[in-house]
Amino acid sequence: MTQVFTTTASLGPLAADGGQELCVPVAIAAGCAGIEIRRELFREETPRLDDLSDLIRKGQLVSVYSAPIELWKADGSLNVEKLDVVIPEALSIGAVWLKTSLGHYKSGVSDLEGLKKYWNSLVSDSDALELTVENDQTLHGGNVAKLRKFFEDCQEAGLFIQMTFDIGNWNFTEEEAMKAAAELNKYVGYIHLKHVEKIDGKLVTLGLPEDKDSLWRSILDLLPRDVPRTIEFPVEGEDVEGVLRKYVSMISEA
Helix, strand or coil: CCCEEEEEEHHHHHHHCCCCCHHHHHHCCCCCCCEEHHHCCCCCCCCCCHHHHHHHHCCEEEEEEEEHHHHHHHHCCCCCCHHHHHHHHHCCCCCCEEEEEEEECCCCCHHHHHHHHHHHCCCCCCCEEEEEEEEECCCCCCCHHHHHHHHHHHHHHHCCCCCECCCCHHHHCCCHHHHHHHHHHHHHHEEEEEEEEEEECCCEECCCCCCCCCHCCCCCCCCCCCEEECCCCCCCCCCCCHHHHHHEEEHHHC
């Protein structure tokens, strides 16, 4: 059965009221196989991660660490200053992926060999951590052609970096999600699920519709089936655990 994860951002009120630790037992009870921890939801500039790590490990959840940083700076250089902070944090919670956005990758300028050496200096062979790059909501980081070129260059350089394919973010960059899925599917190792609609002139993230002909189902048909699918939309209701469990079941069977 396909693994389904949830982001702590999807359980926003829980994380806001009592910290992301409160999201872990809910994810476990709802049948999630993993949880994505969001750095931007920590209240402290330097978060204390020991308790969170213990909860994740005892609950036998797979963990992903999402950091709101761009991998490449505006001049095409590696964002070492930010990575120096978030890589140790990801390692401390036992994450299997550190997720960033692409940033300003410049083929032929951005140093992939330097990235490989830098990563290996911080992450040992015994660590499970790998890097995944997401299509974000910016024109430079959510562009199909730029993302494809980055992953092509990574393959040529012998650098194993998989894509986080966010099916809803294409709405913000005015790219076609189906076309993006067809062009990028061989690089995808992790999926973000959300439904985005324009309401009163603004793009709004909503829960996935149950309809059998929904676009999100068609997009999933173009993506690898054996990679985690992650809930990244508001899970709301009096029984949050029950609502989350319903989505987990629906997504795993899609």
